[in-house]
Amino acid sequence: MLAISVMNGLVIGVIYALAALGVSLVVGIMNVVNFAHGELYILAGYFSYLFASALGMNFIAAMLIALALVFLLGIVIEVTLIRPTYGNDMYSLILTFILSIVLQNAYLLIFGPYPNKPPLWVKGAADVFGLFLYGNQRLAALIAGVAVIAVVFFIIKKTWFGRIIRATSQDREMAELNGVDTTRLNMLSFGLGCALAAAAGVILTPVFPVTPTAGVPVALTAFVVVVLGGMGSMWGCVVGGLLLGLVENLGAAFISTGYKNVFGFIILILVLLIRPSGLFGRAKV
Amino acid sequence: MAELLEVAHMDLFRGETQVLWDISLSIAPGERVAILGSNGAGKSSFLAAVTAGIPPAAGEIRFNGQSLVGKRPHEVTGLGIALVPEGRRVYKDMSVRENLEMGAFPKNARGRLKETLGHVVQLFPILGQRQDQPAGTLSGGEQQMLAIGRALMSRPRLLLVDELSLGLAPMITKSIYRTLSELGSDLTILLVEQNVEQALNFSQRACILESGRITRSGSSAGLLQDADIRRAYLGL
Numbered sequence: 414m415l416a417i418s419v420m421n422g423l424v425i426g427v428i429y430a431l432a433a434l435g436v437s438l439v440v441g442i443m444n445v446v447n448f449a450h451g452e453l454y455i456l457a458g459y460f461s462y463l464f465a466s467a468l469g470m471n472f473i474a475a476m477l478i479a480l481a482l483v484f485l486l487g488i489v490i491e492v493t494l495i496r497p498t499y500g501n502d503m504y505s506l507i508l509t510f511i512l513s514i515v516l517q518n519a520y521l522l523i524f525g526p527y528p529n530k531p532p533l534w535v536k537g538a539a540d541v542f543g544l545f546l547y548g549n550q551r552l553a554a555l556i557a558g559v560a561v562i563a564v565v566f567f568i569i570k571k572t573w574f575g576r577i578i579r580a581t582s583q584d585r586e587m588a589e590l591n592g593v594d595t596t597r598l599n600m601l602s603f604g605l606g607c608a609l610a611a612a613a614g615v616i617l618t619p620v621f622p623v624t625p626t627a628g629v630p631v632a633l634t635a636f637v638v639v640v641l642g643g644m645g646s647m648w649g650c651v652v653g654g655l656l657l658g659l660v661e662n663l664g665a666a667f668i669s670t671g672y673k674n675v676f677g678f679i680i681l682i683l684v685l686l687i688r689p690s691g692l693f694g695r696a697k698v
Numbered sequence: 699m700a701e702l703l704e705v706a707h708m709d710l711f712r713g714e715t716q717v718l719w720d721i722s723l724s725i726a727p728g729e730r731v732a733i734l735g736s737n738g739a740g741k742s743s744f745l746a747a748v749t750a751g752i753p754p755a756a757g758e759i760r761f762n763g764q765s766l767v768g769k770r771p772h773e774v775t776g777l778g779i780a781l782v783p784e785g786r787r788v789y790k791d792m793s794v795r796e797n798l799e800m801g802a803f804p805k806n807a808r809g810r811l812k813e814t815l816g817h818v819v820q821l822f823p824i825l826g827q828r829q830d831q832p833a834g835t836l837s838g839g840e841q842q843m844l845a846i847g848r849a850l851m852s853r854p855r856l857l858l859v860d861e862l863s864l865g866l867a868p869m870i871t872k873s874i875y876r877t878l879s880e881l882g883s884d885l886t887i888l889l890v891e892q893n894v895e896q897a898l899n900f901s902q903r904a905c906i907l908e909s910g911r912i913t914r915s916g917s918s919a920g921l922l923q924d925a926d927i928r929r930a931y932l933g934l
Contacts (some may be wrong), residue, residue, distance in 0.1 A: 423727065573803070579789070580800050583790065584787055589770075589772050589775075591772075591775065591778075594770070
């Protein structure tokens with residue numbers, strides 16, 4: 414029971430971390446909170462369901478196309494909805510909130526209220542350290558999630574793109590003076606943020622099927638993780654995501670399933686009481 | 699010789715407030731020029747106009763014959779203008795090395811990053827010794843050196859330095875000025891300073907900005923001897 418709950422917590426925690434990295438990236442660069450983050454997560458799930466189950470494509474190809482499409486959609490959203498609101502964060506908040514409702518209802522119209530599920534990547538179950546049997550698909554999701562997070566860390570820490578992202582989130586004006594075209598960077602990082610939501614979506618939907626509103630709790634949790642981990646901290650996203658996943662699952666297993674979503678907020682409140690800037694956040698002077 | 703920077707009859711507003719009136723200033727390649735004036739005289743606003751931070755309401759700014767009006771900051775940087783901003787504004791969470799690399803982001807500088815880095819570290823050896831340290835852990839003087847090094851990393855033709863001496867000990871200011879004066883004459887330097895004596899000693903030519911207007915200009919040596927200036931700015 415304990416071991417399985419920990420495993421479940423890790424799987425969902427990695428997904429939370431991925432979704433939170435996407436939110437954190439966009440908040441850090443643009444100071445924009447994308448309320449449609451969860452709907453883009455779901456969209457990637459629908460895309461991979463559509464391409465793999467309905468059109469019979471290879472599941473990896475279906476996932477990659479889903480990622481690319483959501484990335485492009487993110488760029489379109491940035492250019493059409495976010496760019497005109499530069500300088501007024503409230504407008505982008507409201508616009509993305511409207512977008513999330515529009516998307517939810519579009520999914521309802523197109524796919525219906527029923528859960529849809531892309532095919533499993535792998536079948537069967539594996540013996541984990543001789544402790545318990547665990548679904549191969551969940552193990553694969555865990556590995557894929559960790560791999561994507563590792564790629565994101567590599568990009569942010571080691572490449573030019575990552576360097577300008579870190580510089581711009583610290584001092585936007587100075588980065589412009591260093592030759593960064595921040596309008597273009599906004600567009601790319603918004604697209605990348607959406608693609609991270611999509612990555613979480615394609616990895617998790619074979620385990621937890623998609624419904625039109627299934628993105629709402631994921632996005633909410635991602636926001637919680639960003640605040641919990643500390644604004645702008647990548648390690649905060651990873652640690653916060655795992656912590657939340659573990660607490661939810663252990664709480665559900667040992668206290669009550671009904672309060673599953675409450676545990677995360679309890680942890681959030683406790684952490685903020687002790688460290689108002691989050692686990693890895695820098696105290697603002 | 700053609701002028702490198704040419705500002706003609708520029709008016710500038712910050713929001714609703716006019717901060718500069720009818721500013722004209724030309725700088726030839728290789729010159730060291732200083733703009734002096736007290737706090738709030740409009741010195742930083744002048745630099746903001748040149749780096750395309752604030753568009754001028756009237757007048758013209760030309761760099762190397764090309765108009766800068768309507769350009770965006772990153773484009774101006776790409777043309778070969780680099781700013782050492784007031785307050786240094788190093789990227790505190792990034793390492794010294796990464797700060798310098800950020801300076802070499804413009805395309806024409808990126809390919810020669812290693813070569814330029816070697817040059818900058820030679821100018822400021824302390825930056826080489828501390829290259830893996832977060833920039834936020836450097837002292838004020840070291841951060842100023844880093845800000846200058848970062849600006850030089852873009853291989854600029856025109857270096858703009860805003861309030862170099864601000865918050866630094868006189869000894870450190872002096873040594874940084876000495877390093878700047880060792881830079882070759884293919885680099886043009888425009889200095890904005892409250893510390894009038896240091897700036898006049900460093901520059902060949904200077905102008906004095908008072909409440910948004912240029913009230914005096916001339917050779918730095920001449921201004922240093924001028925009785926009015928000595929009384930108003932040097933307290934002599």
